[in-house]
Amino acid sequence: MVKCLAEGRDPRTTPASELAQGKPVTVDADADQDEVLRLMEEHRDRLPTDVVAHLGAQLPSLVRGVFYEGWNPHPTPAKFERQEYLDRFSHEASLPTEDAEDIVRAVTRAVFLHIPPEQLEHVFDTLPHDLRSLVTPAA
Numbered sequence: 586m587v588k589c590l591a592e593g594r595d596p597r598t599t600p601a602s603e604l605a606q607g608k609p610v611t612v613d614a615d616a617d618q619d620e621v622l623r624l625m626e627e628h629r630d631r632l633p634t635d636v637v638a639h640l641g642a643q644l645p646s647l648v649r650g651v652f653y654e655g656w657n658p659h660p661t662p663a664k665f666e667r668q669e670y671l672d673r674f675s676h677e678a679s680l681p682t683e684d685a686e687d688i689v690r691a692v693t694r695a696v697f698l699h700i701p702p703e704q705l706e707h708v709f710d711t712l713p714h715d716l717r718s719l720v721t722p723a724a
Contacts, residue, residue, distance in 0.1 A: 597629075601698070620679075623677045623678060626655070626656075626677070629652060629656060629662050630656075632708060632711055632712075633711050634658045635654070636707065636708050636711050637658070639707065639708075640700070640708055641722065642655060643699070643701070643704055644699075644700075651668060664713075665716070666713075666715065667715040667716055667719060670716060670719075671685040671686055671689070671719075672685075674688075674689060674715045686719065689719060689720060690719070690720070693720045693721075709721055
């Protein structure tokens, strides 16, 4: 939606196929819950508790349940440098390291389609600059 609006297009009439970029990230229908949860945890555990709560409130009920599964709120989020984050993301998601940055960006684009930009800006503002530049779509 953000890209659509940025291009001056109507999100009600613009097909998603006209806005899609890069390789989509999917999870196989037979993927187990642990695999899906690992992907979500990579992002959730880096954010402050109040941001996780606000972000989780934006998710559909079924996804929200998976998002919070195993979450242990802690006042200090895990801190990672950019490369350490990408290495951990690729390891935990069992993805090739060289694909991690493209996949992180694809996930962010997908999230932007479902969560209001102002809510995501609040989340991104909590990230260190090098990680914020990784997940923030180009203007």
